[in-house]
Amino acid sequence: METHLPEALSAYLRDSRVALAIASAEDDNPLLFVNQAFCTLTGYDADDVLGRNCRMLQRQATNEEARARLREFLAQPRQANVRTPIVNFRKDGTPFVNLLYMSRLRGTDGTVRFMFASQFDVSRSQPDLLADYDEQLAATLGRLAPIAGDAGIVVEGTLLAIANTAATVAQAKIMLDDLNRADHE
Template sequence: MDIELPRSLIDYLVQSRVALALASVEEDNPLLMVNPAFCDLTGYDAADVVGKNCRLLQRDAPNDEQRTRLREFLTRPRQPNVRTAIVNFRKDGTPFVNLLYMSRLRSLNGATSFIFASQFDVSRSQPELLADYDRDLGAVLGRLAPIAGEAGIVVEGTLMTIANSAATVAQAKLMLDDLNGVTGD
């Protein structure tokens, strides 16, 4: 991997059980790396997605509101993070609802260096699994901060908690039902 990140940070992201990705802040935000948990979740190998924008996971899904939220995050440098449920497709075309969390990794001078993202399939999960994911993502962010800090990178934003996990899962199921004729082809 030709990424300007310290080896300890890359190793940490790769070893995480949580699906994680790092994207460039350059035009169109191409993915720089994805971890094995991301590959397990999406069915894509790193070679399939690195260098491409992660919107490829959306295919033709009707994600208008979610796309607006993501664009707002990417164009508003002061917005530390975003979290939204968005319809994605696995490599085999199977749709799922991804609870996407994105935050900025900044250099000590305040410039955004990378976009950090985490993914979780809420479409088929049980509420207790969502709570486990929230706890695991909180732990990832907590351990990521000092590792990144050693390299002069600041993890911006904090994990926004989910007030009602059952409602999030229900919303995800409605999103899948609303796909109607979208096959992901």
């Protein structure tokens, strides 16, 4: 399993304000890197999550549709990326709806070297905050590509189509409401 991220790539990811994670492309996709924004969002320290699959954030949530989309992405090597809302839990047990974006990072030889993921809490967000996140993520991907390229890594796919902001926020609120209702039954 490759665990070494090129230093320029690590530095860029570390300094991003967007919650980012890098996982191995092998085995069960254990996390190799999370930045401070990820730790702030989830409440977990890097030591809590490194070496574990990010699905640990789902706890008891069913996430059937999101899981199906993620399984499809992982099973389809030609699918460039996936973006889906998914119920996650912070370390303290507080649920939130994570707008998860994932793509593959390939070596110049075409081999998938890493999985790249970005997270954003849309559960209590306003559409303008999500639009700001979309802009930040698009900028992150735009700046990531040449840095990764210098390290011999190709960022697969780009964020060409941003999901309808209002619909994404509405879907997140429904998911959180369903989760809260299930907790009180």
